Amino acid sequence: MNKITRVVFTDIGKVTTEHNETELPPLKAHEVRIAPAFFGICGSDLHVLAGGHPFAKPPLVPGHEIAAVVTEIGADVDRVSVGDHVVVDPIMACMECRACKAGRFNLCEPPQVAGFRAAGFARSSHVVPARNCHVAPQSLPMNVLAFAEPAACARHCVNRLPKSALEEVLVIGAGTIGLSIVQALRIMGAGVITVVEPDAHKRELAVKFGALRALAPGELGADERFTGVIDVVAAQATINEACTRVLAGGVVVCMGVPNGPREIPLPSMQRFERDLLNSGMYIPEDFDEVIAWLADGRFDTRDLVTDVFPIDQADKAFQRAKEPSSIKVLIQFDA
Ligand SMILES: [Zn+2]
Ligand SMILES: [Zn+2]
Structure with missing residues (x-):
């Protein structure tokens, strides 16, 4: 026994x-x-x-x-x-x-x-x-x-974005997964990272982990647009924000877990080839890659x-x- x-x-x-x-x-x-x-x-x-x-x-x-x-x-x-x-x-x-x-x-x-x-x-x-x-x-x-598991989620999510979408990335939501995505973006060679998050401490961490700017909701300039947008919240308001903040030809990834159906602004997405992709969990190579990040300190879990x-x-x-x-x-x- x-x-x-x-x-x-x-x-x-x-x-x-x-x-x-x-x-x-x-x-x-x-x-x-x-x-x-x-x-x-x-x-x-x-x-x-x-x-x-x-x-x-x-x-x-x-x-x-x-x-x-x-x-x-x-x-x-x-x-x-x-x-x-x-x-x-x-x-x-x-x-x-x-x-x-x-x-x-x-x-x-x-x-x-x-x-x-x-x-x-x-x-x-x-x-x-x-x-x-x-x-x-x-x-x-x-x-x-x-x-490693949340880091694998983040790595998988960033991998869903084509290279061209990584130039200027907006991340909406900076909890465990959003902050992990900021680190994954930095490690995987994203250009400029912007974060929108209501909590001031989490905004500070986003900057520490590699975001150029972390703003409270409503602080983004009216005409700012991004090559890629990752919605880690998946509320109606955030998916709408994601779809309207992405440049023509850009990519939105829904990473949050929506608790019901969401409307998206399909006319502007269809005409200007703004693509909406999704990320759910991970595949085995995500684990092997993030174990390497954790082992050499590129991905920092201390905060x-x-x-x-x-x-x-x-x-x-x-x-x-x-x-x-x-x-x-x-x-x-x-x-
Ligand atoms: Zn989990
Ligand atoms: Zn199966």
């Missing part, structure tokens, strides 16, 4: 940390057993906790952003070894559909993502397919590695991780994550 600690959303709004004695399940040939060290709380976890997520309702074990140690490997596993530090891609792809065969596992339907429709990672021992594991250098601290709570205070951690003054809240498993 083994002692397993896990975080459970027992009901809407209720978070508990449970300790159980259980038998560990045997590994299949392609699986690995992992011991998470840290996991990050995401806005989408809060959405599930509040009962507002379309596919996932309490009770469930949350968690899709983790840094973990590999503790056991299945008979056929050769891409990871026991003791490796890994990030685990939470997309449990079917590997059979058209999207999976094209390597676009983020488009596999219906999506089986850990912490939503698939078992969450917020447990001290878990079994995952080896192919979901991305190995990080041992020198990279686990609390930094835990940021992004505002809090770390021990696993037994998971309820407090989720409370803290709801406060707008927090950015990324981590939960630490017992060492």
